[in-house]
Amino acid sequence: MLLTGTWSGMRVGEIASLIISDVMNVDGSVKAEVRLTAEQTKGRHPRIVFLPQKLRDELATYLQMRQGAKPTHPLFITAGRKGFTANGMTQHFYWLFKRAGIAGATSHSMRRTFITNLATKGIGVRVLASLAGHRSIAVTQRYIDVNDDMKRNAVELI
Numbered sequence: 388m389l390l391t392g393t394w395s396g397m398r399v400g401e402i403a404s405l406i407i408s409d410v411m412n413v414d415g416s417v418k419a420e421v422r423l424t425a426e427q428t429k430g431r432h433p434r435i436v437f438l439p440q441k442l443r444d445e446l447a448t449y450l451q452m453r454q455g456a457k458p459t460h461p462l463f464i465t466a467g468r469k470g471f472t473a474n475g476m477t478q479h480f481y482w483l484f485k486r487a488g489i490a491g492a493t494s495h496s497m498r499r500t501f502i503t504n505l506a507t508k509g510i511g512v513r514v515l516a517s518l519a520g521h522r523s524i525a526v527t528q529r530y531i532d533v534n535d536d537m538k539r540n541a542v543e544l545i
Contacts, residue, residue, distance in 0.1 A: 388463050388476065389483070392497030394442040396519055399480065399494040400473035401427055408458035410438075410446055417443040417450070434520045502530040507537055
């Protein structure tokens, strides 16, 4: 779940809503693109989420462990073998980050990390907004955290 949020930029509610067939092809391979329906997104606008190869590899390994699960079953399940609610997954991440000693981190931190990492690599704000499912680049710009490495790299361009 953590890698899905960090490497795809999906919101926690979107991750919680995923079922196996959203990410797995009929041949058992992992899709390169996940098509989220309006019901799965915050803004009620369907969108495509692109999965990098490293995430597809991790999901393939995870799905092998879930062998026998039906395509209609939730992708991620609780200890009670039920699907997560968005709130339940948010709480799960809260405690995960707290136990790891990551102060101030929330389930939204993965999304911020996704956007900031791509911005650091020079991806334009319009592409970032599209990947994040934002309709406004102003919203996306608020997600981009500026750090000292970014500033060092910027001045070296002079």
